Amino acid sequence: MKHNRSIGARSSGLTYLDAFLPERVLHFFMPELPEVETIRRDLENKILGKKIVSVLVLAKKSVHYSANKFIKVLTSDRIEKINRRGKLLYCSFVKSDLFLLVHLKMTGQLIYRQKEKITAGGHSLGKIDFELPNKFTRVIIRFSDGSELFFNDLRRFGYLKLNTAEEKDKILQKSFGIEPLTSDFKYPAFVKLFEKRKTTIKALLLNQKLIAGIGNIYADETCFCAGVRPDRRVGKINEEEKKKIFKCIESVLKLSIKNRGTTFNSYVDCDGKVGGFVRLLKVYGREGEKCRRCSGVIKKIKAAGRGTHFCLNCQK
DNA sequence: GTGTTTGTTATCAA
């Protein structure tokens, strides 16, 4: 019998509360659209227009082109704008014509730290969270006001890469489908994705080339919201259900962004607050628990090659 | 040593 609610299917034995502890947050972070958008908004407030005074590349694999080129381009330039497409961030510079593409993949983090300030009580605000840099820090970017941006990435799948405008546009074009939460996300275009397809709704939602930004957590939560089993073939999903799925993509993503994403530490203000959407998860990480809508049991299966959660009773 | 966790891509199959 589990008394503590474990987070997701992570077989770590960690409890629900553990995931909120800063040192744990380091290990459990799965950035999908809402998390990346939260980061984008925060960083825009924090680093836009700030002069980069130095760049430290601790893991060459994490940057492209070469580390030398990366350092050379960034140093003494400023980030002009931060954009997002799906789970990818891309930044323009004031001086350079190149673009900085940032993908966090599974375990990447962008953590902003002000230069340590001492409060009246003598507490160091910078130490409320966790030590930086740490052993997963791959790149450090320092700004002229003493603040720093840390790129941490335990598994080193993520990257900070420079591309020409041409290269960037090509990637954006070939890799991403409809962007949710924009005017491109229209029901007729959404329904077209179902045509002539034999895959499952979960695989469709996860496919970045069809819809950009949805990952494993939000695919499951969207299916729950719509009352549709994630392993249903898209051809067997009726019009009413498609409408629900369409609406749910928007509502789930919006609600998560409003709550600063899932298991996301509020690194900017160091006030100990974390992303609030974990509390609002309905199915992800709740295997064996009671459904919050109908009192059925949450089941976990493998679908589209991923851990997949749904209510046995109220998802059809 | 084995089985998990996941975003993306490469690869193979239909």
Added chain:
DNA sequence: CTTGATAACAAACA
């Protein structure tokens, strides 16, 4: 050609 399913990647942990 298109679509889909799966392996691989990497690191950590039970």
